[in-house]
Amino acid sequence: MANPLYKKHLISISELTQEELQLLLDTALALKKNPRSDLLKGKLIASCFYEPSTRTRLSFETAVLRLGGQLIGFADGGNTSAKKGETLADAARVISGYVDAIIQRHSQDGSARITAEFSSVPVINGGDGTNQHPSQTLLDLVTIYETQGSLKNLKIAMSGDLKYGRTVHSLAQALKRFGCEFMFVSPSTLAMPKYITDELDEAGCNWQISNDLQQAAEWADILYMTRVQRERFDAEEFAKIQGKFNLNAAMLKNAKPTMRVLHPLPRVDEIHPDVDKTPHAYYFEQATNGVYARMSILSLILNEEI
């Protein structure tokens, strides 16, 4: 079938139409069910990771290889001409002359859009600073869709570092289109930024703040956990919040049977290992879905019809 994502950049989740988003979800789940190894045959992809990443880089590279494509690239910007002061704009002009698509991770906000403006081939944003991480959002959406059967009118609780966590920002921006309701559970210093809650207001989505993680777990269809980084607090402050945003199995006893706990990983102690054995734990399947979500992105961007 013809697809509207062919030869397009993927920079920001908010730029996808509803139709494109649905196509990406359907394709990811179809590829999970019936893997294909021919969709990137003859295609060469640049994997340009200017900052460290484990899951995003490995799952993108796995996706390319599982689809029959080939890879060039780097996992450390310190070994590239960026170290000599080369701009992203010049790097984009050069690298896009070599390959069929560029996957880029960079620490500066907006870096993927700049690369896209100077690249002659599609650019896929693998995370740009604190801004966007659309492939992570897509794998989150695939997982929510897979576990709930729909994205519409769900109750989404988000817990942890909601201020700096780009995954929760992008996910809230994506889910606001589906009439979802939100509950935010975080230390007050790491609350969801106002520009996101303003966007939810504009979209007519209800949202609330809670200090009670167990209450959030009982209310939600999806509980999206993130890590509160110790280094964001001084010792005294951290002592006050320590454990308050950590989930254990006992807290889930009154959760809806269909409720699923997600986490972009890696976790430290915000999800106790005893949660792993409950039917609510879905974060490892979520990580696996990262490969299918990225296979979907690459397949659709590089094939007019699939």
Add this chain to the structure above:
Amino acid sequence: MKNTKMSVEAIENGTVIDRIPAGLGLTILRQFKILHHGEAVTVGFNLPSQTRGSKDIIKISGVTFSEHDANRLALFAPEAVVNLIQDYQVAKKMHLTLPVTISEVFRCPNTNCASHFEPVRSRFYVKQQNGETKLKCHFCEKTFDRKSVAEA
């Protein structure tokens, strides 16, 4: 007899930005780099205004603002009026409309925005949010109020 003496000297050709709310004249001068034209600029602060008590005014000789240039002023002074002057007469009077995008004028207040490090012009989308004018950076996608953009 009517007093026709002007508080700020008339210009033969150029642009007059009139009815700037008192106190915003310096902001306009600075933000829109009006002195960078290298032409003579005369300004008046806290001048009497028939409609609003007092106002600021800026007269720029030898420079003709386009409608696009004029509309950028609407970010700070939507009430201002831009007059194009020819032979000491008002040849065109432009009331301002908020632009949809604004480029080049401001730097992104986000110090981690890639636009600071790359050969690109700044670009913002202008939007109204809760009755306030906000600017969203094309590159880093962060949204700012006018004040933080003006001070960046």
